[in-house]
Amino acid sequence: MASDDCSKDLYAVENRTDSGIDSYRSIVKSEEPREPGADLSGPREKFSAGEERLDSAYGSSSITGDSLSELVRTCSLSSGREESTLSSELCEQEENFLTTITEEGDTFLHLAIIHEDEFITQHLIELFPKEVLDIQNNLYQSPLHLATYLNLIDVVKKLVEKGASLELQDQDGNTALHVACQHGQTECANEMTRDVSPSKLAPVLETQNWRGLACLHLAALNRQHPIMKLLIKKGADLNIQEGTSGKTALHLAVELHDIKSVKLLLSRGANVDAAMFNGCTPLHLAVGRQDAPIANLLCQSGADTMLRNMEDETALDLADGNDDILALFPFDDIQISGRSVVVVKF
Incomplete structure (x- = not known):
């Protein structure tokens, strides 16, 4: 079965790698652009990543930053200007150079970004059409993914302005915005969301x-x-559930004992009683982790102390004798094993 999966992945890569290049070549030759041979923005087969690395070209490519600069500058550079720029009229040799894909699936735009040569990168972005900007390497990383990893804010801005796709997913299923969120690239996230319409940003x-x-x-x-504040401002669903256990961002913040995030999410209207797939609310998690300050904050925000999870437990059932936690729950009713006993008066 494993070999079948590998074959599918190989087939997907073979059908992807040169589709954007073909489109680019047709544009250079003033022909009508051809439809890409593969859908670069469609869903990727879900497979777990190996060791995370920025790009395989780091370890295996013989191209260095200096040699890349030298190679690019051998292309037609217009003279007579204070700053040389890449000529838009390319001879066939130059065209082949600029449309080269390495064995790792990298275009020269990928490599220029990896070597953080922003001069060359900016000119290649100007030169390449959108189809080439969205080519993904063998790790399914687009140039936008790499620019975000490296926190190249101006490059991210230029790519977004040129129309680079925000929806492409790498081998971990991460979009470039996911990468920014994971690594704290706030300015990159800002550039990716600044002038994007809500309808276009919502799917991302x-x-x-x-x-x-x-x-x-x-x-x-x-x-x-x-x-988090930026995403909320841009319309992110506060109560979206992650796909494995149904946790919301509030559940995750509670698990991390991150009271700052808890306060932020609650102040923006997150559902204090959101239930995971197993029925646990954020209060269940806070009490189960003996986190009295966060449990208190949730109670003050109106958390329902009597909600039961799929194990038929209330949050109080998980208090485990913690006096600080128990003090948060009212004892107006008689309770046995966490269950309220209704006293009927005659």
């Missing part, structure tokens, strides 16, 4: 990676409070 905010995490989940998991 709802996209889950292969672990079932949306952007807001990743921001909460990594305590990226400025990015």
Whole structure:
């Protein structure tokens, strides 16, 4: 079965790698652009990543930053200007150079970004059409993914302005915005969301990676409070559930004992009684983790102390004799094993 899966992945890569290049070549030759041979923005087969690395070209490519610069500058550079720029009229040799894809699936735009040569990168972005900007390497990383990893804010801005797709997912299922949320690249996230219409941004905010995490989940998991505020401002669903256990960002913040995130989410209207797939609310998690300050905050925000999970437990059942936790619950009713006993008066 494993070999079948590998074959499917190989087939997907073979059908992807040169589709954007073909489109580019047709544009250079003043022909009508051809439809890409593969859908670059469609869903990827979910497979877990190996060791995370920025790009395989780091370890295996013989191209260095200096040699890349030298190679690019051998292309037609217009003279007579204070700053040389890449000529838009390319000879066939130059065209082949600029449309080269390495064995790792990288275009020269990928490599220029990896080597953080912003001069060359900016010119390649100007030169390449959108189809080439969205080519993904063998790790399914687009140039926008790499620019975000490296926190190249101006490059991210230029790519977004040129129309680079925000919806492409890498081998972990992460969009470039996921990457920004995970690594705290606040300015990159800002550039990716600044001038994007809500209708175009909504699918990105709802996209889950292969672990079932949306952007807001990743921001909460990594305590990226400025990015959380940005996502909320841009319309992220506060109560979106991650795909494995149904936790919301509030559940994740409670698990991390991150009271700052808890306060932020509650102040923006997060559902204090949101239930996981097993019925646990944030209060269940706070009490189960013996976190009296967060449990108190949830109670003050109106958390229902009598909600039961699928194990038929209320939050009080999980208090385990913690006096600070028990003090948060009213004892107006008689309770036996956490269950209220109704006293009927005659």
